[in-house]
Amino acid sequence: MKHLVNQWENIVQLVQNIGGEGYLYVDSVATEDEIVMTERKLDVKLPLSLKEALLGVSKAVDVCWEFPDELIVPKPYKDNSFGKLQWNLHELEVLCDERGQKRLLIHHVGNGDLITIDVADDQPDGEVYYWYEDESTEYLLAKNVAHFLNNLTTLCLIGLEVEQVELFLSSEGLCADNPLALKWIKWFWSLGKKPVIDYSTTGDILRLITHLGEIRPKQMMHLTQMDRSEVKKELLTSSLLENGWHRALLLGELFGSEIREWVLSLWEGVDENLLKERSYLTAKCLPIHIGLPLVIKFVEGQHMTGYEAFHHLSYFRANDVIQWMTNYATLPFEGWDKLFAASGPTWEDLTQWLTSDEKRHMFIAINAIGALVSFRERICFADRLAYGEKPFTIRNLPNSLQVAKFFEEFKQTGRGRNRYHYIDAFLHLLTSMR
Structure with a gap:
């Protein structure tokens, strides 16, 4: 079994x-004495x-x-993005199943399940079970x-969670020579012969974004270096990017006012699944005097709550909101509090609302x-795309002494004391x- 270590390496x-x-x-190999002591203990x-593995590996x-x-x-193997194998002579345990049959626990699977060996008296070299x-x-x-070790190693040390092994199971256990196994092995070892991350086409990048479930700066950088007409066509027509919000963010960031007419066309119908995306693109791609009234009219017509309104109007970052x-x-x-904070409040806005006679304003x-x-602690790249790089702050702030004085006087009123x-x-x- 010593050859296994070279394959693991x-x-x-x-x-x-x-x-x-x-x-x-x-670790070093076990000694005969360690084997005997473990058998006595268990x-x-x-x-x-x-024992052959403990003494020889x-x-x-x-x-x-x-x-x-x-x-x-590849999709059939999507759960096989990691692998793990452990054993330790001094951590072996004996368990009993509901029939009283003894099992030797050799490995804890990450999901809480177990890899065990049948150690019944009539099984000198017992079967291995999940x-x-x-x-x-x-x-x-x-x-x-x-x-078990030979087949697991041939399968490139796949992980041992049930979703990872079930593709390769037969009536005799793990199988390393069925068609799915052979295809997996060939693909795994091919990774060392070519670039594993392909940025050669727009489609490759969109597939990667779908795979990651997020937009990252590196993928955005590569898209900016591609042929713009090809990128626009893929984003507008392709199904490779499954997340509509990601599609909207990329279109808004990469093309802005270039897709103004297309964004306006979105207001000619209603796609209930893309309402937030439409509002974002309206803020990103249309002049504010055209876009903001469209979204405000929609928000009012839907009688939206504060949370709902935030997801439609915050992208404008406009004091008019x-x-x-x-x-x-x-x-x-x-x-409403988040929408206020995102909309470029001035010091005058803040002080007027805090001292307003209307409780809702305060x-x-x-x-x-x-x-x-x-908001100042926001670090997500997608959020920076959505809200822009303009910092979330209060405009026209006076000096810090004046700010502190105002808030000290405000606290003395006792209003909103549980928010101090x-x-x-x-x-x-x-x-x-x-």
Whole structure:
């Protein structure tokens, strides 16, 4: 079995070479005395091929690998983006199933299930099983440890969660020579022969964004270097990008006013699944004097809550939204506070709303202070695309002494006292920015 270690090294090295993570630890081999002591402690005879592995390979092994998350794994194998195998002579345990049959636990699977070996008295080299944590189900993995390790290694040390092994199971356990297994093995080893992340076409990049579930700066950079007409065509017509929000962000960021007429056409009908996307594109691609009235009319017509309105009007980052909110925003404040914070409030806006006789204005404004602090900590690339690079702040701020004086006087009124921690956090932020 010593040849297994060389194969594990090759597997880990390949994954590391393509930008993934890999780790291999192989302890010294076990001694006969250690085997005897373990058998006495557990009151079982260790299976023959397990002893062969302990005496010939190592008494403790820990090997794992994980592909870079940019790598798109073929669909049949989508769960096989990582692999892991462990055993340790000194951590072996004996369990009993509901029939009282003894099982030797050799590996804890990441999802809580177990890899066990049958250690019944009449099984000198017992079968290896995948055993559900609740003991309700089991799958045969191999007729003994030797077959288990050889087939698992041939399969490039696939992970041992049930979703990862079930593709390769037969009535005799793990199978490394059925068509699915052979295709997997060929694909895995081909990774060392070509670039694993393909940025050669717009379609490749859109597929990668769908795979990742997010837009990242690197993919955006590559799209800006592609033929613009091709990118626009793919984004407008292709189904490769499954997430409508991602499609809208890319169109708005890459093309802006160039797609003005197309964005206007979105208002000729109603796609209930793309309402937020339409509002974002309207803010990004149309002049504000055209786009903002369209979205405000839609928000009013739908009688939206604060949270709903936020997801349609916040992309404008326009102070005109606050002026509209003066009459329209209501309690509860949730959502309206974030919209106030996102819409370029001035110091005059903030102080007027905080000192307003209308309770709704005061509650929205004081909670908007907390939202401003939260927005300042925004780091998600997609959010920066949605809201732009303009910082979330209060415009026309006086000097810090005047700001502190105003808030001290405001606190003395006792209004909104359970939100004063937002004021303190905002003052701390101002101090740190000086």
